[in-house]
Structure formats: structure tokens, C-alpha cells
Amino acid sequence: MKLSSVVALAVLLIVLVSALHLHVQRERLDAFIEGQRNCERGWIHTVTFSTMVDIQFHSKNALGALDSNSTAVFNLSTVELEGDFLSLLNHLIETADYLELDTFNDSVLVMVDTGPCLDFLNVSRTAFINGTANVSAVREGLSLIHDFATEWRENGDYPSEELLKANAELQRKCGALVPKVVSP
Secondary structure, eight states: OOHHHHHHHHHHHHHHHHHHHHHHHHHHHHHHHHHHHHHHHHHHHHHHHHHHHHHHHHHHHHHHHHHHTOHHHHHHHHHHHHHHHHHHHHHHHHHHHHTTOOTTSHHHHHHHOOHHHHHHHHHHHHHHHHTOOOHHHHHHHHHHHHHHHHHHHHHOOSSOHHHHHHHHHHHHHHHHHHHHHTOO
16 A cells, blocks of 8 residues: 555544544534523423412412401512512513523513513502402402412423413403502
8 A cells, every 4th residue: 555545544534533523522512402401491390380389379378368358468478479470570581581582572571571460469469458459359360360370380381482471461461450459
């Protein structure tokens, strides 16, 4: 064999080994990225599920306080619910990010917003403590919140766009109840 043939064979062998090495590294990187995504999905599922349990529990307590006319328990339960909805906001933003939705898009912002339920809870608490609340409107809103949390705790698939859409619908309904809470 001539020297040029040996050099050409050596170069070809180096190129083949390098290509194989790059392929193996790419497979490892893809597996790592998939593992990261699975971990992120598991995290979002866990914290969202936990928040749904909290929302379900605190809304049930608020409904019980409403029935027993206990302002102290109602106050505490609605304050806890506000914290739950702030946590849910974070989880919904994480969900939108995980789903690679444009979080600066107005329609996505509507789906992750929890402000209307927070407004409903704040207005309801103030009106109930002052004795001026339309109790049926407050009960309706708390029941909506409780049913939402129960449904998503029992049957929820998250992270999912369906949860974001369901949240937007809940927020729309809570927002519509705000004026009814303060008027008989």
C-alpha cells in the first residue's frame, strides 16, 4: 500500500469515527432534553394538582362559612383562596411556557389571568364582612370556583391548553359576578 492510500484511509477512518461520535452525542443531548421536558411536565402537574386541592378545600370552607354566617372563617378562607389563585397564576404561566405559547399574546394572557377571581374574592369578602353582600351571588361564584377545582383535580390533564381555556372561562364568570355581589 502506498503512503497516500494509508493517509486517505486514516482520514476516512477519522471522519467516520467523528461522525459516529457526533451522532451518539446528539442522541445523548436529545435524551437529556426529553428528560428535562418530562421533569418539567411532572413538576407542573404536581404543583398544579396541589393548588387545585387547595382551591377545592378553601372554597368548600368559604361556602361552609357563608352557610353558617361565620365572618372570621369566611375572611380566612377567601384570603387563602386569593393566595391559591396567585399560585395558580404562576402555574398557568409555567404551563403556557411549557406549551411554547407566546406569553405576550393577548389571548394567552387572558387564559393565564386569575385577576377576575381575585377581584371577586376581594369584593365578596369586603361585602360579606360589612353585611352588604348578595349572598346568592357570592355562593354562585364560590361554587363555580369549587366545581372548577374539583373537576380539574379529579380529571385534569396538565399542563394542557384545555386547562388554560377552562381558567379563562372561570375568570370570565367570576368577573361577571363582581357587580352582582354588591347589588341585591
